Amino acid sequence: MVATLLRLRFRVLGNQLARSPWQLVGFLFGCVYGLGMLGGVVIGLVLLGSAPLDLASAVVVGVGALVTLGWVLGPILVAGVDTTLEPDRLVTFPMTVDRMMVALTLAGVCGIPGIVTSLATLATVATWVRTPASLAAWVVAAPLSILTAVIASRTMAALAVGLSGGRRFREIAGVLIFIPLVLAGPIIIAVTTGLALNIDTVSVAVEVVSWTPLGAAWAIPAAAAAGDFLPGLVKFLIAVGTVVILWVLWRRALGDALVRPRNAGGAAAKPGALGWFGRVPTGGFGAIYARSLTYWLRDPRYLRQLIVVPLVPIILWFYARGGDALGAVSWSGLLIALVIGIVIYADISYDGTAFGTQLATGVSGRADRYGRTLAAATLALPLTLAGTILPFVFSGEWTQAPAVLGASLGVLGISYGVCAITSAQFVVPVAAPGDNPFKRVPGVTFVQGLAFMGIWLVAIVLSAPSVVTALIAFFTGNAVLGLVAGLIGLVMGAVVFAAGMIVGGRTLDRTGPVLLSRLKAMRNA
Template identity: 30%
Template sequence: MALALTYGTSHTLVRMRLASLRHALKDSFRLTWIVTGGLVGLVLAGGTIWVAAKGDHDVLVVVLGVWMLGWVVGPLFAGGGDETLKPEYFTMLPLPPRTLSTGLLVAALAGVAPIISLIALLSLVISGGTVAAALVAVPALLLQLFCFILASRLAVAVYGVLLQVRAGAVIAALVNAFILAFTAQGWALIVAFVSTDVQGTMAKAARIAPSGWGFDAVQAAGRGDWLQVIGLLLALAVLAGAMLFAWSALLVRRTTASHANSKPRRLLTAKTPGGAAAAKEIRSWTRDLLYGHKAIFAIAYGLFFCMMPLAIGLKSMLPWAGPAAVVMAGSMSSNLYGADGTAFWTTLMTPGSARPDVRARQRAFLLVFGPSTLMITLLLTWWSGYHSAWPLVLSALPALLGGAAGLIVACSVYSAVPTTDAHKRSGNPLNSGENEGETMGLVYVMLVLVATTCAPALLVALNAGWWGVPVGLLSGVLCWWYFGRVAARRLDKRGPELLTLLRHGRSPAEQAKKTAGFDALPKWRRTLAGFCLGFGAIPLFPQAVVPAIFKLTGNHDTKSWFLALYQTGPWQWVVIVLMAALGLSMYAFGGLTYYRAKKRAPGGSVAAVAS
């Protein structure tokens, strides 16, 4: 009876998952990202198989460990992973937790990522070397794939639990920030690690990790050690069962836990509209765990990003930890009104509240990030010993703070993305609704926009030293004032339309109108535009901005993967300029493609679409 129920549930959930995937493929934007991700995954899977064919077992077992790590940490940066079938959808059905979790696990196999991982795990068959080892590789790779998926689901579930308590949200933010910073600056840790000649230790650690148990079983079969083969396969099965049990328990907690309302610790005592709005915003940053998570994440990312090069003795990045934190904070705060959801009606229904609310959000942002980033900048610049960096960072920081404080409200009003209301958040706080891809696109655009606000101050500081500081202050104040004024006017004129968008989302007709111009473009142009927006940061930041910072701060020792630093004399600046031009051109091409596509859409204007 239980087996039949589990089979029926799994069959139904798989059909639902496939139907959702077919629906997603009809959206050209999502199709572009799915195809791009699939092609990149196939290249990585092919590389894994190539490593296995070469017979380099130490490298192969490390690569398999990276695959499992990707399954664990990847969903943490993708809004909690693919939760098309949320557990909350099935709370009213009389399904035992094990049946539901098993069905969701089987449904998770019906996707692009599991298929690509299965192709990568075929490297186990190739690495066997004998017929017996190849036969053992079949159950080993299947168990390994189940462990990958279960580890991913369990990580997201644990992460969601952490985000529901303050200390857990801080820990989760620190882990998230470290992992993201490692993707950009991990080269320094890798160089330091490799230079100590411990590659063998890494391979041994990868064999001990669960990602290496399937590989060890295949190798044991090749040696004829069948006792070890049985033990390792049983260990994989037990591990999968334990993770399934733990995930089932967390699903029960997620779908049944209730959170009692607590009495406010301190009531609002403000006597003016601006004071009330400011107090409300400060409480949002200190009491909403997702707001706090973003704040800790942004500051920690700036610190990790600029301190990782210390592993190879490089201090020239330290002065830029504060500015890097501001850029990340601005991008993470680019959807403030979208995060409000239907609670925005309280602001809309209060006459004359637009300007005080916008200014309050700006002040709250400056109070949260201004003192902390200033202290980080002062301390780390002093520690670095690069005295030439003082006018640069003290010019850039106020410009970035003011630019970010202005851009976040303007972007939130003009390009709000509907997200799940705070009181309707699922047990997975990482998932903000069906528009996660649009939210991430907004974050990427804001990274570039916020970073460019310090350009005038930096140019003056480079040519006139300390004169860049007043220019940075002036540009910061102007950005804060002008973009806040624009956002307040927009709220006054289009507030009801914004509330409708946040309450109901875009209707199918509006969604079709929004994507009509883009869908009319040739497929190659759509794909190229998505590629340029997704990868334009590579030539712009690590290949142009970072080498330029190294040269301006007098660091001539580190080369790593920075192409410009391998050149001589003036050719270094030539390569930096070319890389910057390439990155900006990629962003310009992608942005103009989307802009012109929206202009061609029925109804016409970008402003109408953004509303």
């Protein structure tokens, strides 16, 4: 049965890639990236084989612990767990929970991250072949390291889903978990900078980590190479105990999830409670505006974008600390506009097959473009204004405000105009409402990132005249040039916005049925 499920896993993966050429490209890109990373790791491990034992131990144990931590946190913060064999869909198979867990573990090892991690772990033999004792310890430690990483990842996902009382809990958790991802750069830089100031701290930290579940398995060969057999035995027991505890936790969470599947339903609406639909004008524009605004206020897929807004000034201040931090924060409005102005490129993708209901009503493409864009602007415009004006309230440099304000509003208008056209031409794979927040389909992340970066690049290029002029005016203190920059931004933003509404509306009238067929294909993938 385990072999059957593994064959099913690769059959499902092949069908998914066959339906979407771009997803296949993303999958191949991930393979090439993984092989390149693996090649660099193998070269480094070979070189460590002739390095001093202390250095080799610190590098292997430290990096190995970070890899294990990445398996635990990566599914939450980055892309999710590959759920090609999702437990919910296996509940009807005639198999025990333990056998299902074995299949899911092997499926995790057979994915791109699992293959790269496994080969890199096996390549540590080049480092520990230096003594017979360390080589013998490696034979035991390498499988333990791989199992710890994969099972910890599965356990974390199962616990998070199993502990959730329903869809609302998962949505809130998904939004809150997004915060550490946004601040990951500053946090990593702060930690590495602090360690760089005191290099002795690194060896002490690695020694401490070697006694934890994250690093115990990786430290077994190092202890054997140093002749510390008793500490090595204790670390072996810690590693085995970690795998056993994770397996028990995963089994309990998975068993509960299979007996009591996740509640995908939403809360019941009160009779007569129309929400925004009762507060806007009737007609196609009003209905789309109300629906889109409801998404922005309640859908965690949109709320995750809004979380970035209050964090933008923090990030700018962090990277500019020691210099003109307040001056850097003055550009918060520009970055806020650039970030949340692009979100609506996936608006129709977030609709899913519900987009078919809109097509059936005969709403014009222009009404759709205006409704979705103005709903987004209802929140984005006040946030952009606040991010632009508040820094000048504290700095008092009001002569520089027109340049930044005009450029920021221009970026917002240009982003909306570009998205109005591009979102009427293609859709991208996105998470379904209430879906498993830890679900990832191979190749999809690359497609989403490619689409986002392409649209972002177009918006940046169109915004360049006003932004560059605003930067020159800001750093030279030229108030007249600042007014010119602000005017350029407002004019460019208005022109691109108007063009986007017209061209995007006409395009959507023509491509609506095609987009719906693609959405159905993605849903069935």
